[in-house]
Amino acid sequence: xxxxxxxxxxxxxxxxxxxxxxxxxxxxxxxxxxxxxxxxxxxxxxxxxxxxxxxxxxxxxxxxxxxxxxxxxxxxxxxxxxxxxxxxxxxxxxxxxxxxxxxxxxxxxxxxxxxxxxxxxxx
Numbered sequence: 001x002x003x004x005x006x007x008x009x010x011x012x013x014x015x016x017x018x019x020x021x022x023x024x025x026x027x028x029x030x031x032x033x034x035x036x037x038x039x040x041x042x043x044x045x046x047x048x049x050x051x052x053x054x055x056x057x058x059x060x061x062x063x064x065x066x067x068x069x070x071x072x073x074x075x076x077x078x079x080x081x082x083x084x085x086x087x088x089x090x091x092x093x094x095x096x097x098x099x100x101x102x103x104x105x106x107x108x109x110x111x112x113x114x115x116x117x118x119x120x121x122x123x
Contacts, residue, residue: 088119
C-alpha cells in the first residue's frame with residue numbers, strides 16, 4: 001500500500017516538475033541569447049544602415065545568406081569563414097534614426113563589437 005501511495009504521488013507531482021524545468025530552461029535560454037547581443041542606435045536612414053551592414057559583412061568575409069525586409073525591420077543573416085552564424089537586425093526608429101542589434105555566434109560579444117565598429121565606419 002505504501003508503494004502504491006508513493007507511485008501515485010510521483011505520478012501527480014511529475015507533470016508539475018516537468019513544467020518548472022521547462023520554464024527554467026526557457027528562461028535560461030533567453031538570458032543566454034540576450035547576453036551576447038550588441039545594440040547601438042545611430043542617426044542615419046534605414047537604407048544607409050542596411051547598406052553599411054552589407055558592406056561590413058563583405059569586409060569581414062561574412063557570406064550574406066538571407067536578407068529580409070519586414071516593415072520597419074531589415075534582418076541580415078550570414079556565416080563567417082569558420083561557419084559561425086551572424087545575425088544583424090536594423091530597426092527604423094523614425095526619420096533617420098535606427099537601432100542595430102548584432103548577434104555573433106552563440107553570443108561572442110567581442111566579435112559582435114568588432115562588427116559594429118566596422119558598420120559604424122561605413123555609415
